[in-house]
Amino acid sequence: MTEPIVIAIVGAxxxxxxxxxxxxxERIAAETGLSAAWVPExxxxxxxxxxxxxxxxxQAGIAAQQRxxxxxxxxxxxxxxxxxxxxxxxxxxxxxxxxxxxxADAMAxxxxxxxxxxxxxxxxxxxxxxxxxxxxxRAPIDTLIRGLLMDHGVRWSxxxxxxxxxxxxxxxxLAPLLRTLPAPRRGLFSRxxxxxADDRPWSCEFCDDPACEHLLQAARPAR
Numbered sequence: 001m002t003e004p005i006v007i008a009i010v011g012a013x014x015x016x017x018x019x020x021x022x023x024x025x026e027r028i029a030a031e032t033g034l035s036a037a038w039v040p041e042x043x044x045x046x047x048x049x050x051x052x053x054x055x056x057x058x059q060a061g062i063a064a065q066q067r068x069x070x071x072x073x074x075x076x077x078x079x080x081x082x083x084x085x086x087x088x089x090x091x092x093x094x095x096x097x098x099x100x101x102x103x104a105d106a107m108a109x110x111x112x113x114x115x116x117x118x119x120x121x122x123x124x125x126x127x128x129x130x131x132x133x134x135x136x137x138r139a140p141i142d143t144l145i146r147g148l149l150m151d152h153g154v155r156w157s158x159x160x161x162x163x164x165x166x167x168x169x170x171x172x173x174l175a176p177l178l179r180t181l182p183a184p185r186r187g188l189f190s191r192x193x194x195x196x197a198d199d200r201p202w203s204c205e206f207c208d209d210p211a212c213e214h215l216l217q218a219a220r221p222a223r
Contacts, residue, residue, distance in 0.1 A: 004074040008085045011119030012138035021083040023167045033184030036079040042066040056097040063089035091144050107152040120160035
């Protein structure tokens with residue numbers, strides 16, 4: 001059996017992580033024939049079950065639940081799309097409780113993922129669930145995530161756009177990795193090749209190069 005690959009999807013709240021994980025699992029399975037699954041965010045399930053947000057001392061247990069759920073899915077699927085990882089628990093522990101004790105283990109586990117997709121802040125914030133704090137926290141959380149990924153040498157790509165365009169951009173980032181797997185069908189890759197052969201600009205080619213993205217951000221006119 002081919003070694004399974006885990007694609008980590010991380011990002012600030014209300015940036016489409018769940019929708020992206022579900023859509024990617026469906027598209028990858030349908031168009032490559034690979035067994036693909038998505039793993040839901042355990043924090044959301046925990047909050048729904050408990051009817052509240054976690055206390056500082058409960059964060060480590062939720063991070064472990066997220067890790068275990070992803071690893072369980074990887075025992076029976078070729079590709080696993082993780083709707084967040086222990087990294088996000090560590091980020092919120094650092095932001096909300098000034099506790100960085102979870103960072104080292106979270107980043108060590110994150111480096112085991114084949115690729116990390118960071119969801120951009122370019123879609124509207126929507127209230128949904130107990131763990132949502134508001135649109136004002138998205139930029140600080142995004143900054144914390146980027147800093148940790150860069151400081152710990154984790155390979156990552158930014159995913160922007162809306163709807164199917166967001167999914168297509170994520171598939172662009174994943175295609176080189178997926179091509180290394182023995183897939184029963186190659187439809188996804190032929191479509192990507194045809195699309196990339198035209199004159200459509202590919203805005204995500206260097207999305208895992210922070211300097212490139214920062215230059216693009218700086219060039220945008222102030223709102």
